[in-house]
């Protein structure tokens with residue numbers, strides 16, 4: 001297996017092995033391949049060329065993402081006006097499964113998302129509930145009730161419409177993100 005199928009299989013195994021993910025939502029049973037065309041962004045090359053270190057449980061998904069970087073449909077939600085050119089050139093995500101993902105699902109949304117080092121992802125929110133899992137690297141996650149630095153294997157949850165932000169310091173971060181509940185097909189918006 002290669003490409004996005006390998007990414008999906010590695011994500012499925014990680015979901016089965018990680019209690020926070022398993023408890024958050026059942027693995028979607030309605031997955032159907034959407035055959036999305038590859039769509040590179042500037043971060044695609046960075047991800048393919050950067051050795052990203054996780055823990056034993058997250059490394060297979062990291063490796064599958066790096067190998068499939070060139071065939072994924074990468075997106076960037078924010079405009080240059082919102083986040084600046086440097087941010088846009090060092091971040092990107094793709095929807096592995098979900099309403100508009102590589103594998104269609106209407107029950108759960110799963111993203112792979114990357115931010116390079118030294119980025120400030122400003123306060124934003126969305127209706128869907130969210131769980132971040134740090135696969136590799138690390139970042140500081142902010143909520144109004146406090147900040148927490150995530151390392152590989154650690155998770156951080158955001159409630160519906162709860163404003164959150166993130167800062168990367170000397171390391172980049174590669175994440176696996178789950179969305180559940182109402183607003184599943186929406187996009188995050190900056191809180192300004």
Ligand code: ZN
Pocket residue numbers: 125126130158164188
């Ligand atoms: Zn979010």
